[in-house]
Amino acid sequence: MSEPPDHHPVDDFVRQHLDREAATVDARAVLRRVHPVPAVEPARTRRLVWRWAAGIGVGAGAVAAACLLIVFGGGTPPAAHAATAAELVRDAKAAHSDATDRLYDVKVDRAAPPSRREPVPPFWPLLRDGRVWTRGEQFWFDSPLPDGRHGTFGRDGQGRVWVAVAPRLGLLYSPDETGEPLARVCNLMSLRGPTLMADMLDHYDLSREDAAPGEPLKVRATFRGPGPGEFAATRISLELDPATKAVRKAVQERLAGGEAVATFTFTLRETGRQPDAAYELRGHLDANARVVGPKDLPARDRARGEWLGRFPAWRPGTR
Amino acid sequence: MGDGGPSDDRGAWVLATAGRAVAYARSLLRDPHDAEDVVQDCYCRLLAKADVYDLPRDGAKLLMRSVTNACINRRVRRRPVFRLVRPVADGGDEVPDDPPDAAARPADEHAAGRELSVAVAAGLRRLPVQQRAALELKSLGHSQQEIADALGVSVTNAGVLVHRARVALASHLAPFLDADPAP
Numbered sequence: 001m002s003e004p005p006d007h008h009p010v011d012d013f014v015r016q017h018l019d020r021e022a023a024t025v026d027a028r029a030v031l032r033r034v035h036p037v038p039a040v041e042p043a044r045t046r047r048l049v050w051r052w053a054a055g056i057g058v059g060a061g062a063v064a065a066a067c068l069l070i071v072f073g074g075g076t077p078p079a080a081h082a083a084t085a086a087e088l089v090r091d092a093k094a095a096h097s098d099a100t101d102r103l104y105d106v107k108v109d110r111a112a113p114p115s116r117r118e119p120v121p122p123f124w125p126l127l128r129d130g131r132v133w134t135r136g137e138q139f140w141f142d143s144p145l146p147d148g149r150h151g152t153f154g155r156d157g158q159g160r161v162w163v164a165v166a167p168r169l170g171l172l173y174s175p176d177e178t179g180e181p182l183a184r185v186c187n188l189m190s191l192r193g194p195t196l197m198a199d200m201l202d203h204y205d206l207s208r209e210d211a212a213p214g215e216p217l218k219v220r221a222t223f224r225g226p227g228p229g230e231f232a233a234t235r236i237s238l239e240l241d242p243a244t245k246a247v248r249k250a251v252q253e254r255l256a257g258g259e260a261v262a263t264f265t266f267t268l269r270e271t272g273r274q275p276d277a278a279y280e281l282r283g284h285l286d287a288n289a290r291v292v293g294p295k296d297l298p299a300r301d302r303a304r305g306e307w308l309g310r311f312p313a314w315r316p317g318t319r
Numbered sequence: 320m321g322d323g324g325p326s327d328d329r330g331a332w333v334l335a336t337a338g339r340a341v342a343y344a345r346s347l348l349r350d351p352h353d354a355e356d357v358v359q360d361c362y363c364r365l366l367a368k369a370d371v372y373d374l375p376r377d378g379a380k381l382l383m384r385s386v387t388n389a390c391i392n393r394r395v396r397r398r399p400v401f402r403l404v405r406p407v408a409d410g411g412d413e414v415p416d417d418p419p420d421a422a423a424r425p426a427d428e429h430a431a432g433r434e435l436s437v438a439v440a441a442g443l444r445r446l447p448v449q450q451r452a453a454l455e456l457k458s459l460g461h462s463q464q465e466i467a468d469a470l471g472v473s474v475t476n477a478g479v480l481v482h483r484a485r486v487a488l489a490s491h492l493a494p495f496l497d498a499d500p501a502p
Binding site: 008009010011012013014015016017018019020021022023024025027028030031033090093094097098201 | 333334335337339340341342343345346352355356358359360362363435436439440443454455458459485489492495496
């Protein structure tokens with residue numbers, strides 16, 4: 001096809017429309033959202049941030065931090081005490097949308113067993129303490145097992161959930177396998193900040209507690225319906241870093257089948273740097289390992305069963 | 320910089336370009352919060368390389384290219400694996416009969432200019448996101464090559480996208496075009 005004419009009557013309408021919309025934008029608010037430097041988070045210094053910004057393995061998190069330094073010259077972040085709960089959650093969503101790597105301790109309190117009328121779901125043993133590295137929507141979780149091995153799984157940058165069964169065997173779940181129980185449970189054990197915050201903004205009543213200067217900002221969220229689905233969190237509480245708005249602590253009380261299942265507590269341990277491969281299955285396997293995906297469901301199901309068998313059986317009231 | 324105002328030329332550049340960038344991102348994403356997130360991220364990426372780019376000269380086009388990429392990535396290429404609450408339906412971006420948000424309409428929407436703006440917005444919403452992006456970039460003065468670069472398509476395909484978007488929007492705006500040919 002030849003190039004369309006350089007001008008068409010609708011172009012003017014579109015431009016006028018965009019100009020009208022642009023006039024409604026608070027440009028200063030956009031500038032303010034070029035985000036505060038994560039100076040308060042553990043294990044990161046401004047020197048490091050600058051080094052990242054210089055272009056060595058630079059990621060969006062470093063970029064976000066660096067641009068604050070560029071634009072604001074390292075000024076103090078705006079006061080957060082006047083922000084509403086929703087504004088804080090939006091800030092937290094932005095803070096967790098960059099490429100910053102954060103390590104959280106994960107604690108699972110399985111105080112309330114599922115209904116005794118139901119068999120214990122086969123994936124329940126996965127709900128256990130561990131540590132999870134997060135980078136936006138990516139994560140990788142690790143929990144030591146009694147036999148000395150590790151339960152390691154994650155979600156890569158393409159949205160695939162993976163399980164490192166052994167150094168020579170991995171399982172892969174494609175992004176369209178949203179209903180696959182194992183993939184759902186693996187996601188449950190993570191702290192996917194952008195998704196969590198988006199859901200909080202869309203489906204939860206939000207409130208905040210007063211905090212003294214320098215103390216974490218606290219937001220509470222109560223699910224307002226239309227009725228929690230499987231694994232929905234009925235209540236969420238967040239403690240946010242007052243400078244960066246990153247999650248220092250998140251507590252999620254979750255339901256399954258309408259009954260309380262467990263309380264998940266994520267506590268920020270450090271902010272550091274993980275290689276990209278850490279969030280990918282290949283980063284946890286030998287070079288010649290076999291990866292079983294959705295094209296070989298029987299083999300994947302068999303390997304999944306073997307892997308789950310390593311986890312100690314869950315007995316109500318035990319950790 | 321207590322009020323977020325510019326502390327230097329880069330801050331001034333952000334202030335000068337933010338309105339159009341956010342408006343464009345809103346149009347592509349239709350979620351103002353997501354749009355602001357995307358624009359913020361794009362600014363950060365560009366500002367981090369401010370010593371490489373000539374922002375006063377090229378920044379606006381680089382920004383719009385970056386925003387285009389990020390918006391299309393967010394709406395088309397990425398699908399969430401897991402949400403705590405499942406959406407009722409994943410209609411994507413190309414929902415042809417998506418009604419305008421009546422609650423967002425101001426009281427004077429029937430004023431001629433506003434009515435046209437509402438009609439343009441509704442017409443744009445009916446377009447697939449790539450056509451919408453192509454037409455909006457074209458209307459903002461981007462060349463065919465720049466549109467192709469922003470969308471990751473060939474120059475020929477960029478032309479096709481612009482052409483189809485113009486035809487579809489012109490059809491939607493026929494009453495306005497007949498009554499008031501564009502200047």
